[in-house]
Amino acid sequence: MTGLEFVLATQLMTADVPSDYSGILNRLENPIEIILSECNGQKQTAAFLSTGESTVDIASALIGSEFSDQVGPGQVGLESHWEQKIFKRLSFPRHWETEGIERPNVAAKTHCLALIKKLFAEYQLIPSNILPSIEEGIGIRYDNSAAWEDRSMLIEVYNDLDIALIVTDNIGKETIYREDVREMNFNHAVEVYQNNRG
Amino acid sequence: MATSIPEKSVFVAIGAWNPAIIQPGWLRAEFPQIIPDQKITVHFNAGPASYALVMDLGKFLLDPNGGRLVFVPKVLDEETLLQIQALSKGIYKKLAHTPVSAAGSNFVFRLDSGEDFAIEEILECAGSQKTYAEIGFKKCIRQSVQHSFSFEDYNLNITFLKAESDKTIQLNYDYPSPVDSVVKAADALRENYRHALTLCDKFIRRRS
Numbered sequence: 001m002t003g004l005e006f007v008l009a010t011q012l013m014t015a016d017v018p019s020d021y022s023g024i025l026n027r028l029e030n031p032i033e034i035i036l037s038e039c040n041g042q043k044q045t046a047a048f049l050s051t052g053e054s055t056v057d058i059a060s061a062l063i064g065s066e067f068s069d070q071v072g073p074g075q076v077g078l079e080s081h082w083e084q085k086i087f088k089r090l091s092f093p094r095h096w097e098t099e100g101i102e103r104p105n106v107a108a109k110t111h112c113l114a115l116i117k118k119l120f121a122e123y124q125l126i127p128s129n130i131l132p133s134i135e136e137g138i139g140i141r142y143d144n145s146a147a148w149e150d151r152s153m154l155i156e157v158y159n160d161l162d163i164a165l166i167v168t169d170n171i172g173k174e175t176i177y178r179e180d181v182r183e184m185n186f187n188h189a190v191e192v193y194q195n196n197r198g
Numbered sequence: 199m200a201t202s203i204p205e206k207s208v209f210v211a212i213g214a215w216n217p218a219i220i221q222p223g224w225l226r227a228e229f230p231q232i233i234p235d236q237k238i239t240v241h242f243n244a245g246p247a248s249y250a251l252v253m254d255l256g257k258f259l260l261d262p263n264g265g266r267l268v269f270v271p272k273v274l275d276e277e278t279l280l281q282i283q284a285l286s287k288g289i290y291k292k293l294a295h296t297p298v299s300a301a302g303s304n305f306v307f308r309l310d311s312g313e314d315f316a317i318e319e320i321l322e323c324a325g326s327q328k329t330y331a332e333i334g335f336k337k338c339i340r341q342s343v344q345h346s347f348s349f350e351d352y353n354l355n356i357t358f359l360k361a362e363s364d365k366t367i368q369l370n371y372d373y374p375s376p377v378d379s380v381v382k383a384a385d386a387l388r389e390n391y392r393h394a395l396t397l398c399d400k401f402i403r404r405r406s
Contacts, residue, residue: 087377107348110374159348 078126082116085130092132102136105159112138112157115184123190133158144193153193155181167193200313200402202274203366206306209269209282209387211290211380213298220262220289222253228292232285257281274305276388283384290380301383302352302372305394309365309402315358316403351375351382356397367401369394 086109097103104112112130119125119142129141137158144151150170157163163181167189168174177192222238239254243263250263257278259270267289269282290298309315330338340361347354355370371390373383 083376087375103350105348106351106353106374113376 078120079117082113082127082130086113086138090130090132090138096132096134101134102159104132104136104138107161108137108157108159111161111163112140115155115157115163116140118184119186119190123186123194125190142193144195151176151193151195153189165189200307200309200367200398203306203308204271204274206368207271207274207304209279209286209301209303209383211267211286211298211301211383212265213267213296213380214265215262215267215293215296217251217262219293220260220267221251225253225255225260225285229285229288232281232288255281255285260285274391276391279388279391283387286384287381290384298380299376300372300374301379302370303383303387303390304371305369305391307367307394307398307402309367311363312405313365313402314405315360315365315367316401317358352386356401358401367398369397 090104090109092103116127116130119127125142127140128143129139131139131141133139133156135156135158137156140155140157142153142155144153152168152170153165154168155163155165163184165177165179165181165186166175167177169176177189179189181189222240226233226238233255241252241254241259243250243252250261252259252261252263257272258281259268259272261268261270267286269286271278271282286301290296327338330336340359342357342359344355344357346356351373353370353372353374355368355372357368357370359366359368369390371383371386371394373379373386375382
């Protein structure tokens with residue numbers, strides 16, 4: 001099971017769901033994540049994150065019709081999580097402000113979100129962290145700990161919408177690739193990050 | 199002094215609004231403080247296959263059609279903007295599950311006959327007249343220059359438009375955030391209006 005599917009299995013154990021959920025889970029081709037939340041202090045509802053099939057259809061089938069009205073398209077999802085992180089929960093160190101460092105502007109935030117969605121859609125990459133950058137913009141970190149590889153990809157989207165990227169080898173503690181990204185083209189960088197090249 | 203164009207100085211929230219819900223009866227029932235017991239006049243804009251209902255709420259119009267919630271002031275002043283602010287936020291909170299992608303406000307001003315843009319040269323691109331003349335284009339009937347700036351919560355798009363003798367400045371405060379864009383844009387509506395007036399002072403000069 002992938003990490004995300006494991007989260008689904010454990011969280012479902014606590015939900016009041018039909019027992020045939022595994023059959024529904026097997027239909028899903030893409031990794032999904034389930035978030036359980038309280039609804040009116042009563043039973044728990046489940047929101048499903050899926051890049052493939054209809055979120056509402058899956059939720060309705062899994063939870064049952066009494067919960068289906070609590071779930072709607074676009075309510076909860078990986079994308080929603082990223083939106084919240086970037087547009088609402090991006091904390092900015094106070095001392096940076098006193099040092100005259102500009103906060104990330106909304107153009108950089110919008111660009112950052114588009115970049116994250118693109119990397120997820122094309123390469124199934126999920127960022128491990130999203131933080132403001134001291135260089136005035138937003139930093140996005142990807143960590144690849146698959147098997148014996150230990151590489152990170154750090155992307156910065158600046159307030160002037162330039163994008164810079166480095167890939168680091170965390171075992172050898174060195175930067176093994178750097179690029180000023182043009183036209184949102186990450187092909188080569190991702191190949192290096194996933195150790196398919198160089 | 200430049201004159202505001204209220205019908206173009208709109209507040210817009212882009213989202214999957216349901217015009218079947220946002221109707222006079224619902225508005226009166228849900229927002230009695232903002233829309234007191236008064237007759238809401240309804241205008242029908244007929245289209246090729248259907249019609250769009252636009253509501254006259256006294257100081258402004260409300261058009262909930264076509265995936266946009268558009269508030270059109272009849273007079274551009276802070277009192278009207280305060281009502282728009284309250285109603286837009288109220289609708290957004292009542293219909294909290296409506297997917298909203300962006301919100302923003304436009305303030306449009308038309309220069310008077312004795313006024314010019316303070317930075318007139320941005321419309322007179324050096325060499326362009328000569329270039330066009332060389333390829334046989336004799337008269338440019340419209341020029342539009344837009345400068346965009348990005349801030350923490352919004353983008354500001356400033357458009358200088360010149361068409362024959364008509365000159366306008368459009369200031370668009372765009373809140374593209376997928377999170378709370380309507381609330382942010384509505385809360386800042388009156389402040390943005392005052393900011394727009396300040397910018398107009400800087401961008402417009404009287405001809406001596």
